[in-house]
Amino acid sequence: MRLIASFCLLFSGIVAAADNTLSDIDYRLGHGLQVADTGLSLGGYATASYEDLQHAPSRVALDNLSLFVWWQGEGRWKFFSELDYENVLASNSAGQEGEERYLALERLYLDYDVTDTATLRAGKFLTPIGRWNLIHATPLVWTTSRPLTTTRIFPTNVTGLMLYGTLPAVAAGFEYTLYGSRGNEIRPNPGIDTFDEVIGAHAILPISSEGQVGFSLAMFEQEDDPDETRQIAGLDFVWARNRYEFSAEAAYRFSEKGHLWDERGAFGQLVVPLAEKTYAVGRYEVYQPAGATQATQLFVAGLNYRYTPAVVLKAEWIAGRNNQSGAPEGFMSSLSILF
Template sequence: MTIRFLSLFSIVLLSFSHAQEYELGHGVSLNEYLNVGSYFSTVFESNKHNDTWMLDDVAVMAYGDINPMFSYLAEAEAVGFYSKNLTDGAEGGSKKFHIERLYGDVWMSDDFNIRFGKMITPIGYWNKEPINVLRDTSSNPLYSTLLFPRLLTGIDINGYVPAIEGLRYHLFGQNNRDLDEEYINIRNNHFYGLSLEKEFSMEWSGGASIGEYITKIDQRTRFLQAGTKYDDTQWQLTLETLLAKSEYADGQDAYALSGYAQAMYHFSPEHALIGRYEYFSDHHTDYRDNIAILGYSYRPLYPVSLKGEYQWHSLHDENRALFSLSVLF
C-alpha cells in the first residue's frame, strides 16, 4: 500500500471523525465551500478458468459551491486496487490514483451553463452514472465502454432549450490531450458531440447523440446514439444503442453496432431483479457477442449496494458470475 493512498485515506477518515450529524452517502461538509466523500467497491468473479476477488474501485472526492454561480468537483480513483486469484493464489493490483473528474461549473441560467475540465461524457443514461454503487448491475454494457470515450477533457455547454419544454442539450468538445491519459478507455485529442434528452412525462424520457473523435493512432470515428428510459419506481426499462463508422489509417472503413435492453423490477424498496440483453458487433476486429444477464440487487440503504449476476455469452468461454459490494460515504 503506497504512501499516497495512506495519505488520502487518512484525510477522509479524519474528515469523517470530525463530522457532525453525518449521513451515509452524503459526504462530509468541512466548511461552506468544501465537502469530501469517498466510495469503494469489491467484486468476486467466477468464470471457467479462475475465481478472483478484487478491491476494484477506491475513490476520494471533493466538491462544493464557491458562490451561486460557480461550483466544482474533483475525484481521484484507483481501479483494480488489489486482486487475488483464489484459484492459484496470485496477487496483483495497482495502488495508483488517477484523475477521473476535475471540473468547474458556471451556472448562468436554466438555458445556458458551462462545465470545463475533465468530466463524464454526457451521452446516454448508463455512462452518466460513473459510481458503481449507483448502477443496477456489477458489470457495464459493452456499448458504454468500447465505442466512445467515456471521459472528456474539454468543455460542455448545457441547459434546457427555451422553445421546447423538457428538452435538455449538451454541446461538448475536446481539442487537446486528456488530463490523465492513463485513465481513459479511448485515448484521443479530438472529440466533439451534441446530446439531447427530452422528458416526455414523469416516467418516460428519451434522447439521442451524435459525435466524432480521432484517436491517438489516427482512427476517426463518427457515431449516432439513441436511447429511452421508463421509470415508475417499481419498473425501470432502459434501451440504448449506438452505431459507429470508423476510418482507419490504413484506408479501411468499418462499422460497429452495439446496444442493450434492460428491465428492472423492484419487488420491494430494497430488492430488485434485473434482466439485460446486450449485442456487440465490430467489423474491424471481427468481435461479436450476444450477452444475456440475470441479476439481483439488494440495497439495505441507498448508498450501500450488494449485487449478483450471471452472464451467458455467445462466446461461451466468457460466461461468468459476478458479485459485488459497493459503499458510498
C-alpha cells in the same frame, strides 16, 4: 463461500460503524460530508467484489476507492473532482492483465453559470454519450458488470469545454449538452484510447412524467489512430414507474475506412421489484466490434439488494454467445457503498 460471507459481514459492519460515528456531525451515508461553511464537500464510493468467471481463477477484490471533492459558493462558480484508486487489493491477481493498481483521475472541472439555462464547463469530464457512462458510479447502477456498449465504442472521458443546461419552456424540460476537445487528456488512463479531438452533442427529451429519450452525436479521432475520422450516433431511453424500470442504449460508430470498421452495440435492461429492498435485473446486449463478422450476445440475470440507498449488494450470472469480444462470462457479485 465462507470467505465471501465473512468479507460481506465485515464490510457491512464497517459501514454501520462509520454511519453511527459520523452521525454526531450530522453526516449520512450517500450525502457527502460538508466542511463547515466553506462550501466544500467530500464524498465518494468503495466497491468490493467476488468473481468466478470462465477460464479464470475465482477472485476476491477491493476494486475501487473513489473520492469526490466539490465546491459551490454563493456565486456562479462550481468545482468538482473525482479520483478513483483502481484494483486496490485482489486475490489471484499476480501477472493478470488489467490488475495493476492505478490512481485514475475520472473528473476535474470548473463550472460557470452563464445564465439560468446555460453553464460552461472546462476541464476533464465524463463523455456525454448515453446514460450509463454519466452515472457510472458502482452504487448507482443495477449490476456489477458494465455493458460493452458503454466502454468499447467511445473513450469514456473528455478533456475540453462543455456547454450544458435545461430549457424548461421546451418540451417540459429539454436538456442539452455541447462539447469539444483538442485532445491533451489530463492524466490519461493507460487502458483507454483517448480522444485526439472530438466535437459532440447530447440531448435529453422528456416524453412523459415517467420516461425520457436521449440522442447522442459525435465526430472524433483517437490517439492510437489520429488519421481515422469516426462518427457516432447514439440513442438512450429510460422509463420508471412504481419501482419498475426499463432502460436501453444503442450506439453506432461509423469509420471513414469503410463499413468493415464500423462498430455497434445495443442493450436493454429490465428491473423488477421483488421485495421492499430486493430487485431482479435482466439485461440483453448485442455488440459487434470493428472487423468482426459476428456479434457478441450477452445475457445477464441478477439480483440487487439495496440495504440502504447508499449500500448495495449485487449478484449476477452472465452467459454469452459468439463471445469473441472477451466479455466476462460466469458469476459476478459486489458490495458497494456511497459515502
